[in-house]
Amino acid sequence: MNILLIYPETPLTFWSFKDALKFVSKKAAEPPLGLITVAAMLPTEWHKKIIDLNVQKLKDEDILWADYVFIGAMNVHLNSFREIVRRCNKLGIKVVAGGPLATTQYNYLLGVDHFVLNEAEITLPMFLEDLKYSVPKQVYRSDEFPDISSTPVPLFELLDMKKYASMSVQYSRGCPYDCEFCSITMLNGRKPRTKSSEQFIRELNRLCELGYKGAISVVDDNFIGNKRKLKDEFLPVLIKWSKGHNYIFNFITEVSINLADDDELMSMMIEAGFNSVFVGIETPNSESLAECGKAQNLRRNLVDSVKKLQRAGFIVSGGFIVGFDNDTEKVFDEQIKFIQRSGITNAMVGLLNAPTGTKLYKRMKAEGRLIEMFSGNNMDASINFIPKMNYKTLIRGYSHLLHTIYSQQEYFNRVNEFLREYIAPGWQTSKISIREIKAFLRLIWLLGIVEKGKKYFWKLLFLTVFKYPKKFTTAMTLAVYGYHFRRVIRTV
Numbered sequence: 001m002n003i004l005l006i007y008p009e010t011p012l013t014f015w016s017f018k019d020a021l022k023f024v025s026k027k028a029a030e031p032p033l034g035l036i037t038v039a040a041m042l043p044t045e046w047h048k049k050i051i052d053l054n055v056q057k058l059k060d061e062d063i064l065w066a067d068y069v070f071i072g073a074m075n076v077h078l079n080s081f082r083e084i085v086r087r088c089n090k091l092g093i094k095v096v097a098g099g100p101l102a103t104t105q106y107n108y109l110l111g112v113d114h115f116v117l118n119e120a121e122i123t124l125p126m127f128l129e130d131l132k133y134s135v136p137k138q139v140y141r142s143d144e145f146p147d148i149s150s151t152p153v154p155l156f157e158l159l160d161m162k163k164y165a166s167m168s169v170q171y172s173r174g175c176p177y178d179c180e181f182c183s184i185t186m187l188n189g190r191k192p193r194t195k196s197s198e199q200f201i202r203e204l205n206r207l208c209e210l211g212y213k214g215a216i217s218v219v220d221d222n223f224i225g226n227k228r229k230l231k232d233e234f235l236p237v238l239i240k241w242s243k244g245h246n247y248i249f250n251f252i253t254e255v256s257i258n259l260a261d262d263d264e265l266m267s268m269m270i271e272a273g274f275n276s277v278f279v280g281i282e283t284p285n286s287e288s289l290a291e292c293g294k295a296q297n298l299r300r301n302l303v304d305s306v307k308k309l310q311r312a313g314f315i316v317s318g319g320f321i322v323g324f325d326n327d328t329e330k331v332f333d334e335q336i337k338f339i340q341r342s343g344i345t346n347a348m349v350g351l352l353n354a355p356t357g358t359k360l361y362k363r364m365k366a367e368g369r370l371i372e373m374f375s376g377n378n379m380d381a382s383i384n385f386i387p388k389m390n391y392k393t394l395i396r397g398y399s400h401l402l403h404t405i406y407s408q409q410e411y412f413n414r415v416n417e418f419l420r421e422y423i424a425p426g427w428q429t430s431k432i433s434i435r436e437i438k439a440f441l442r443l444i445w446l447l448g449i450v451e452k453g454k455k456y457f458w459k460l461l462f463l464t465v466f467k468y469p470k471k472f473t474t475a476m477t478l479a480v481y482g483y484h485f486r487r488v489i490r491t492v
Helices: 018-024 033-041 060-065 075-091 100-108 120-132 184-188 197-209 227-244 257-261 263-272 286-291 302-312 331-342 359-366 391-405 408-421 434-450 454-467 469-491
Strands: 002-007 047-052 068-072 094-098 114-116 166-169 214-218 249-255 274-282 315-322 347-351
Touching (some): 002 033, 002 060, 018 434, 018 469, 033 068, 033 120, 047 060, 060 075, 068 075, 094 100, 094 120, 100 184, 114 120, 197 227, 227 263, 257 263, 257 274, 257 302, 263 274, 274 302, 302 331, 302 408, 315 331, 315 391, 331 347, 391 408, 408 454, 434 454, 434 469, 454 469
Parallel strands (some): 002 047, 002 068, 094 114
16 A cells, blocks of 8 residues: 555644744644654554655645545645545545544545544554455544554654654543543543553653654643652653753643642653743633633642742643633733733643634533634634624724734843843753854844834843843744744734
């Protein structure tokens, strides 16, 4: 068999970092980890190629080479997914689809020959067995959550790693919390399932063998879902490995805010090489937090928790939502005030949506408020249900919020607030690479000369040089992110 694995193009979103990537001559932020993991589950004698449309073009001859095209996609990839399927249909090549988009929306996706849904550790072997006897079904699905301790090392060698700003690995799946709007527990369950420490280290060793150095995104739903196992089993092993390899990797992951309650866990994560975390803050409105079941964010000072993470050595990115039933017109200014006080520079603010199958989706359907398919893009100002707040008021407030927090003045004020609190990990090197020097020169040109409002950039640069010299690289990276965010929100 010749198998072509295709990852659809991600539109311009908060997380695409397309404009930021140009500074470091990269094409995409992260590789398609799901597809290269599926590739490792296919028979070893099959020929495999991967085309990530975020880093290269898809040609007709690529499709015609394949016996089957495998597509893995998230909801945000819907338009690109449909175009890939259309091209395969036109050329007569069979399509196999999986991933979150297919799992939640397969009834609406035309032109796909076989759906391998849910988690591939269970459903892919079922498909491959039927394929061996030429009797494959159209849909393979399972309600089970597989043990991932036998998941193979992803085929990183299929990637052109030089085109990515970071690599991706996974330690666990699932989240112990069950927020109303979130599809994680529906897709991966509430009981975190983990790989073994040895598995994880094998993946790091493989990346080392392939010559990779730099950032690694640990793409867990909630990395600290099983704190005891992290502290007793996993992190001690990773700490030893990172120290033994002179911290050639730094790790990024997603956590819940209660990480700030555990000094030991924070210290161990920093010692292991973690220096950046994404946290779902959602809203400073306690009624809205209660509405969506975000219990872990209640009964705490969220700003203090964020600053504690920053002082521990973490760059904190945050997710924020407006459009809850309990939100009033005051919420937009409340969000602005909170984001500015917290020093969360990378603040992803989206309208509330109801992903298919979530508790929110079911509630909206029962209340007769669902209106369309979920787009998956949390910054395109789309919403798939009728909000309690007047829609025009919601859109105006949302636009005002984004354009305020990502105005140059407010953004650079927030970077200053972050730098005041942030204590960089001791292992973080102050050496500057050739690539960083080139990126800095581009930064000087675009933000210091070409872009309007250049005075804010120069203020930040001189502030960092004279007051926070050890945080210079971090500050300049955040300046680049700000440039990207300003471009993302232009049409909102």
